Amino acid sequence: MSLLLKHKIVEIENGNLLSPQGFKTTGVHAGLRYAKKDLGVIISEIPASAAAVYTTNQFQAAPLKVTQESIAREGVLQAVVVNSACANACTGDRGYMDALKMRSLTSEKFCIKENYVAVASTGVIGEFLNMEKIANGIQSLSPGNLNSDAIGFQTAILTTDIVMKSCAYSGVINGKTITIGGAAKGSGMIHPNMATMLGFLTTDAVISSDHLSAALKSVINHTFNQITVDGDTSTNDMVLVMANGLAGNDPLTPYHSDWDTFVELLTKACENLAKQIAMDGEGATKLVEVEVQGADTPEEARFIAKQIVGSNLVKTAIFGADANWGRIIGAIGQTNAVINPNTVDIAIGSIKMLKNSTPCVFSEIEARSYLDLPIIKIFVDLHVGNGTGKAWGCDLSYDYVKINASYRS
Known part of the structure; x- marks a missing residue:
């Protein structure tokens, strides 16, 4: 465990969805994929407060619409059913009815209200769900609270991911462990x-x-919205949270003395998952973190950081271990942010590349050695204000093209 001293927040070793009280989960092979698990569910022992954020892609998939309707009814969820292999996106009325059917089947299976069920799908766009397999798969779901149950769910939601992604954090609020x-x-x-x-x-x-x-x-803009792999926004995806209240703390509000602790907990969890996604970018060999200081506003700092980490020229230079800081400058200059072209500092790791927009002498061998590491950090100081921000991404390798050239095969 590592202690984050600011709010005495602890990262839980091997933590996952089951680390909080009162949740169960599992994953099964319903036959949507050739062999791997492809259908999962999260269950709260009691109805839980719920919130979600959704893709801004104009072609929102049917499962998102059904989930939005469920949460809008009472702001409460008790189950989330998820399938991989098929996105159920751009599937018209039939796709919407299939998403509703997934919700009703899950409701019947676990004897909970239909509007207490959220639905999520991921996979190939433009294909219909095999509802017979979905129905049989839902009937076979048997959630538990063992580590193997958490792994089952984590496996079931993967598509081209290489690794599963999970985490958990705890902190004390009102003397209660949250x-x-x-x-x-x-x-x-x-x-x-x-x-x-x-x-x-x-x-x-x-x-x-x-x-x-x-x-x-409030947390999303600093975490999930600050990662990029390839610059493409999907039709399906969302971040969803359920809070079942079993910790027994006084109700949290922005006026609660420990509100900041809760927000910090949520931030740590979201940032951890976001970085894991960036690190597992298709074909990626390196995680890239960009930190921008001295921007006019925090928003501009975050925007510039994401512009840098999303630049294909920066990403390919990092893949090739080429300390080409000119590509970083080029990415910064493309933005509409407030910039003084004479005051920019750039460093890759601890190696200074640019000081007050003037090139620094550095060792190419040392820079290449650093860029061969699995985690790369880029630092930028604009010296125009007090805004700071971070973004995460990955390098762009040959394998990215191979993976996406045969995504449906």
């Missing part, structure tokens, strides 16, 4: 706004859906 756990999938079509992945968070905190939604939206 825990937030999470799982996510995402590897390609990653340029959230919001979002291009599936992210699921569970917590045992007592909080209303309205305040939960406010907290989630």
Whole structure:
């Protein structure tokens, strides 16, 4: 465990969706994929406050519409059913009815209200779900609270991902231990706004859906919306959180003395999952973190950081271990942010490349050695204000083209 001293927040070793009290999950092979698990569910023992953020892609998939309708009814969820292999996107009325059917089948299976069920799908766009396999798969779901159950769910939601993504954090609020756990999938079509992945968070905190939604939206712009793999925004994906209140703390509001602790917990979980997604970008060999300081505003700092990490020229230079800081300058200059062309500093790791927009002498051998590492950090200081921001991404390799050239095969 590592202790984050600011709010005495602890990262839970091997934490996941089941780390908070009162949640169960599982994943099964329903036959949508050749062999791997492809259908999963998260269940809260009791109805939970719920909030979500959704892709801004204009072709929102049917599952997102059904989930929005479920949450809008009472702000409460008790189950989330998820399938991989088929996105159920751009499938018209039939796709919408299939998403509704997934919701009703899950409701019947676990004896909970239909509008307490959220639906999510990921996979190939423009194909219809095999509802016979979906129905049989839902009937075979048997959620539990063992680590193997968490792994089953995490496996079931993957598409081109190489690794599963999960985390959990805990902190003390009102003398009660509050825990937030999470799982996510995402590897390609990653340029959230919001979002291009599936992210699921569970917590045992007592909080209303309205305040939960406010907290989630405040965190998203600093975490999931600050990652990019390929600049493409998907049709399907979302980040969803359920809070079942079993920790027994006083209800959290922005006026609660420990509100900042809760937001920090949520931020840590979202940032952890976001970075795992960036690291697992299709064909990626390196995680890239860009930190911008001295911007006119925090918003401009975040925008510039994401512009840099999303630049194909920067990404390919990092893949080739080429310390070509000119590509970083080029990415910065493309933005409409406030910039003084005479005051920019750039460093790759601890190696200074540019000082007050003047090139620094550095060792190419040392720079290449650093750029061969699996985690690369780029630092930029604009010296025009106090805004700071970070973004995460990955390099762009030959394998990215190979993976996406045969995505449906």
